[in-house]
Amino acid sequence: AQKVTQAQTEISVVEKEDVTLDCVYETRDTTYYLFWYKQPPSGELVFLIRRNSFDEQNEISGRYSWNFQKSTSSFNFTITASQVVDSAVYFCALNGIKAAGNKLTFGGGTRVLVKP
Amino acid sequence: SAVISQKPSRDICQRGTSLTIQCQVDSQVTMMFWYRQQPGQSLTLIATANQGSEATYESGFVIDKFPISRPNLTFSTLTVSNMSPEDSSIYLCSVGVNLNNEQFFGPGTRLTVL
Secondary structure (H helix, E strand, O other): OOEEEOOOOEEEEEOOOOEEEOOEEEOOOOOEEEEEEEEOOOOOOEEEEEEEOOOOOOEEEOOEEEEEEHHHOEEEEEEOOOOHHHOEEEEEEEEEHHHHOOOOEEOOOEEEEEEO | OOOEEEEOOEEEEOOOOOEEEEEEEOOOOOEEEEEEEOOOOOEEEEEEEOOOOOOEEOOOOOOOOOOEEEEEOOEEEEEEOOOOHHHOEEEEEEEEEOOOOEEEEOOOEEEEEO
16 A cells, blocks of 8 residues: 655745655555645645656755655655745655556645745 | 646535536546545545546445546546535546656636535
């Protein structure tokens, strides 16, 4: 079975602070994909990143960066110099190819509130 | 990426009625999925919509309550039957892009049952 845990239910920061969202996963698959999605108040899910299990390189995209640590089964997400528009719920998700056949298992989500 | 639209975007329905939600994709895709997001909760997979055959339902979801159609590779519908207030949720369809294993989501249908 697959499982994704986002221990932080809500994080509140002041604008320009950095914020790191934790994601820990469990899977028996050796080949799997990890995702982060953003859900603003409008409700739409916005795809942010996909990472496969064989690529442990960290990635940076603008103010966003991701740290994939296979040894600790974690895929953490950092927003640098946060802005009010970053306020949203962020979901980490896992797709184990053999076990799940492209079905995503979502974590519980972390609500980020960025105050001006 | 795929562009996905859903209709309706939101609805308010009476208890005991049914609502059919449509999902349209701008390109042919093999896999389409339906998710439910209850208020303040994460997303839960309802079923995989299979083209030309019956949908594959996850544990806790049954065809009588959530019938799904998938007449072709660009379109699917989800019906929420005999609704109760507990069915108030956002319903999202998603598509899987096989080669890149990416999944994209529609804008969602926000359903309120009175």
